[in-house]
Amino acid sequence: MPVAAKKSARRRRVEPELIFGDLWTFDPAPESADPKLQTRYKLFIGGKLVSHKRGRYFESINPATEKPLAEIALASAQDVDAAYAAASAVAPVWANFPGAERGKYLYRLARLLQDRAREFAVAEMLDGGKPIKESRDFDVPMAAAHFFYHAGWADKLAYAFPGATPVPHGVVGQVIPWNFPLLMLAWKLAPALACGNTVVLKPAETTSLTAMKFAESVMEAGLPAGVVNIVTGAGETGAAVVNHPRASKVAFTGSTAVGQHIMRATAGTGKKLTLELGRKAANIVFEDAPLDQAVEGIVNGIFFNQGHVCCAGSRLLVQEGVEEAVLKRLKNRVRMLRVGDPMDKNTDIGAINSKAQLAKITELVQSGVEEGAEVYQPECELPKSGWFFKPTLFSGVEQSHRIAREDVFGPVLSILTFRTVDEAIEKANNTAYGLSAGVWTDKGSRILKMSTALKAGVVWANTYNKFNPASPLGGYKESGFGREGGKQGLGDYVKLT
Secondary structure: OOHHHHHHHHHHOOOHHHHHHHHOOOOOOEOOOOOOOOOEEOEEEOOEEEOOOOOOEEEEEEOOOOEEEEEEEOOOHHHHHHHHHHHHHHHHHHHHOOHHHHHHHHHHHHHHHHHOHHHHHHHHHHHHOOOHHHHHHHHHHHHHHHHHHHHHHOOOHHHHOOOOOEEEOOEEEEEOOOOOHHHHHHHHHHHHHHOOOEEEEEOOOOOOHHHHHHHHHHHHHOOOOOOEEEOOOOHHHHHHHHHOOOOOEEEEEOOHHHHHHHHHHHOOOOOEEEEEOOOOOEEEEOOOOOHHHHHHHHHHHHHHHHHOOOOOOOEEEEEHHHHHHHHHHHHHHHHOOOEOOOOEOOOOEOOOOOHHHHHHHHHHHHHHHHOOOEEEOOOOOOOOOOOOOOOEEEEOOOOOOHHHHOOOOOOEEEEEEEOOHHHHHHHHHOOOOOOEEEEEOOOHHHHHHHHHHOOOOEEEEOOOOOOOOOOOEOOOHHHEEOOEOHHHHHHHHEEEO
16 A cells, blocks of 8 residues: 555544555456357257258347347247257267267367357357456356366266166256356256267357357367257247257256246156256354455355356345444445446456346345335446446345345345344245355354255355355255256266166
């Protein structure tokens, strides 16, 4: 800190963080890599980019500018039929490939993602609105890591299931969401291919670009035609993928409402089903927690990817003795977050994915104000175009408030308090969801107690949003069932005989 600033801080008796926020400015630092986007994308069926039957297209919009990026083919039921026919034709061939050979293709895909990392990162940022530093440092490297990890399992499946013989399901239908398009593609495709299945995949309609760019990598890697098929479109296309009679298994990540509909649609069909549905995770801070470290974890837990994360720590439970200290630190930290152009490497919070999602966030924040919670938003100038929302803190939140019960899926944190361990457990579990949770405390015994008492698929201890391909992720209750990642995730892509 400059000497003058130090003297000023002593005179005014304010924390140094406030000085930094006033004095530090950043010149724009835009990413310059070329995403190599096409103006129009076809469907990827049978190893080729093909024209679709209906001849209709929809626009993929950049949420930071509200301008179109490309036209995407709108697949019809006939197109989905063609994709399943291609996947079915090659399914026996791919299943009978030696595991080591399948692994070679997955390794090749991983390396191609690494080779084109900057290109994919910029495309993901433009299409989804997330900051370039997140797509560059997390999404693309983690997507490659999943292909590397599952490539290693391809010839070792017998060791993953001792005493049984793993057999692929056949053709798998997969539907992925818009918050992590490339990473969700990797989570779904890598284990399915490693286990010998062929795939028909539908990306989210608002974020299809990186899936179609990945189709180019599939062709470059030389996978047998039909092993991977990608059909684009909205709900109608997704329904055709899920309901197709050739699908032996369906994997879906998205909203609970759609997941429930898929459960009803697949009931009695004999299809294997896995669902990852999110939401409303509790991030719990005890009095003995390292507060500065906890605040960083809280910020990462809710503001990473604009809060568009299924396991976002959107409910903060703070022990009463440190509520004031935590809230003060959070306000200081949030005040320094930079909201704006996702292309700028200095940006912390980018654009909301769609106009509809921005409207939902706005409505729920307004409900929090109307129901009596105290709202804090830092002073920051939002871009004049695009869909942006200020990072938001709500204190004084009650369990009955909508912002405590419903998933905002945006950069909005609801803060509740508790007194005892039992009260923390009760409040954390008082939700229809159970995907993840976080615990911040200095006591290892308390961490062990909380990890078993919390009804969540993943419990982080003194950290948050840490992922690894070897670690399974999945939920309880209305957060779905099945696991993705790790040896456990492989089990959902094989039948054991």
